[in-house]
Amino acid sequence: MDAPEDRHLSDEEKWDILTRPEKLGEILLKQGKLTLTQLEDIINQQEHSGIPLGELILSKGIMSRTDLLTALDWQHKTDQVIIDSLTELINKHKKQAE
Numbered sequence: 001m002d003a004p005e006d007r008h009l010s011d012e013e014k015w016d017i018l019t020r021p022e023k024l025g026e027i028l029l030k031q032g033k034l035t036l037t038q039l040e041d042i043i044n045q046q047e048h049s050g051i052p053l054g055e056l057i058l059s060k061g062i063m064s065r066t067d068l069l070t071a072l073d074w075q076h077k078t079d080q081v082i083i084d085s086l087t088e089l090i091n092k093h094k095k096q097a098e
Contacts, residue, residue, distance in 0.1 A: 019086065021079045024053050027071050033063050 009017070025043060028034040034042075034057070042056050049056075054068050 019082055021082065022075060024071060024075055027075055027078075028057075028063075031071065031074075033067060033071065038062060 025034065025039045029036065029039055042053060042060070042062075045051070045056055046053055051059075054072065057063060057068060058065060
């Protein structure tokens with residue numbers, strides 16, 4: 001089996017990576033609002049309870065509602081950037097095909 005660094009990604013795999021929306025937990029981890037241990041614990045609780053991640057974070061007092069809303073806003077904005085970029089790319093290909 002090839003080592004991960006020797007494996008080349010297909011165009012579809014690259015596309016999936018580039019267009020995958022960032023999950024809330026990933027954003028909070030990158031922003032230093034959660035530790036990896038906290039995130040793993042909350043995800044496990046979420047899987048068993050079905051309670052949304054944000055609600056679990058607030059109920060544990062890990063962060064303020066304002067911090068959570070800021071992260072959700074960031075998530076929405078990055079999702080919108082992906083949508084806008086894809087729309088631009090599709091329109092570019094349509095014009096080239098004409």
